[in-house]
Amino acid sequence: MKIIMLGAPGAGKGTQAKMIAEKYGIPHISTGDIFRANIKNGTELGKEAKTYMDKGLLVPDELTVKLLLDRVAQKDCGNGYVLDGFPRTIPQAEVLDKALSGLGDRIDYAINVDVPDENIINRMSGRRACLSCGATYHLVHIPPKKEGICDNCGQPLVLRDDDKPETVKNRLQVYHEQTQPLIDFYTAKGVLKTVDGTQDMQDVFAAITAILD
Numbered sequence: 288m289k290i291i292m293l294g295a296p297g298a299g300k301g302t303q304a305k306m307i308a309e310k311y312g313i314p315h316i317s318t319g320d321i322f323r324a325n326i327k328n329g330t331e332l333g334k335e336a337k338t339y340m341d342k343g344l345l346v347p348d349e350l351t352v353k354l355l356l357d358r359v360a361q362k363d364c365g366n367g368y369v370l371d372g373f374p375r376t377i378p379q380a381e382v383l384d385k386a387l388s389g390l391g392d393r394i395d396y397a398i399n400v401d402v403p404d405e406n407i408i409n410r411m412s413g414r415r416a417c418l419s420c421g422a423t424y425h426l427v428h429i430p431p432k433k434e435g436i437c438d439n440c441g442q443p444l445v446l447r448d449d450d451k452p453e454t455v456k457n458r459l460q461v462y463h464e465q466t467q468p469l470i471d472f473y474t475a476k477g478v479l480k481t482v483d484g485t486q487d488m489q490d491v492f493a494a495i496t497a498i499l500d
């Protein structure tokens with residue numbers, strides 16, 4: 288099963304993608320997590336990506352597309368995957384579409400986690416992330432067992448550099464301009480499903496599994 292998560296920054300794509308990956312035994316691939324791991328490790332890709340991410344801008348397609356196509360060609364993707372944060376532009380979606388159709392394949396579901404902008408800024412300021420394993424928490428909604436420490440790997444949790452309110456506003460604007468058109472793109476392909484992302488995360492997940500099962 289090949290699944291794409293769509294939705295504004297902070298809509299809960301990562302939260303839901305992890306739950307989907309676990310339930311269906313497929314890898315969760317987040318381009319944002321891959322960039323953040325590169326930033327943490329000080330790679331050239333990380334240094335370049337950071338200049339865009341810190342401003343709330345998209346990393347250029349030249350840097351993003353090859354990275355993603357290499358990742359989905361790996362062995363663990365044989366039974367499918369859940370993509371979180373890719374595609375984010377129409378050109379990215381077209382490249383993925385072409386690569387898949389070359390293999391006689393296609394995306395099965397594009398799940399749009401719908402959350403209005405008003406809810407987003409509040410969610411982001413409470414988010415805490417683990418830059419080692421990619422786990423995400425929320426100070427109020429999903430707190431870690433031990434304050435400031437990742438439940439999974441014991442590393443410290445941080446406020447992401449791009450979660451400051453000014454940057455979140457830019458990310459929302461970029462989302463509406465460049466990513467929202469993907470909703471029409473996947474509607475036209477007959478694979479778009481929208482779920483109400485303002486519900487409790489378990490209820491959002493129940494709505495998603497009702498689609499996938």
Ligand code: AP5
Pocket residue numbers: 294295296297298299300301302303317318319320322339340343344345346347348351371372373374375379410411413414415423424425426428429449458484485486487488489491
């Ligand atoms: P990326 O890491 O993909 O960030 P994003 O799309 O902005 O989305 P987020 O990760 O911020 O939010 P999310 O939807 O995953 O929400 P989460 O589950 O964490 O990308 C970051 C940057 O990398 C981009 O700005 C860009 O520069 C670059 N980039 C990445 N991919 C790219 C690409 N393909 N092309 C170009 N550039 C790219 O939830 C948010 C918070 O809410 C959490 O605290 C969570 O605990 C909480 N929460 C989740 N669900 C609920 C709920 N139902 N109720 C209450 N709280 C909830």
Ligand code: MG
Pocket residue numbers: 300301302317319371
């Ligand atoms: Mg995320």
